[in-house]
Amino acid sequence: MPRYFFHVSDSIVIPDLDGVELADDAAARVEAVTAAGAMLHDHAGEFWNSGEWRVTVTDAARVVLFTICCQALAAPWPPRVYDPAPRPRLA
Numbered sequence: 243m244p245r246y247f248f249h250v251s252d253s254i255v256i257p258d259l260d261g262v263e264l265a266d267d268a269a270a271r272v273e274a275v276t277a278a279g280a281m282l283h284d285h286a287g288e289f290w291n292s293g294e295w296r297v298t299v300t301d302a303a304r305v306v307l308f309t310i311c312c313q314a315l316a317a318p319w320p321p322r323v324y325d326p327a328p329r330p331r332l333a
Contacts, residue, residue: 245302246270248277252295267307274299278310290314 247261264270278297282289289295289312298309 246273246307247300247302247304248274249298249300250281250296251298252289252293261302270299271308274308274310278312282312 243263243265245261245263247258249258250256262273264273274297281297282295294311294313296309296311299307301307
């Protein structure tokens, strides 16, 4: 079974030195989302102070496979109304 490493970073980097064996990349993606959700839940108050927060998943050779990024942003000033209508993409 391949070993995956889940490195966490916000204002500092917390490397995963042990990793975990999982069946495949799909299982690692599920684990990344589950772990990220648990970490955000357990440290919700601190999340607002850290800027961008991420979990970067690597393989045993330290090749980046995928990253989950979360960012807390305060409401803009002046206030604006949320508009859920999709906007056309610029080419």
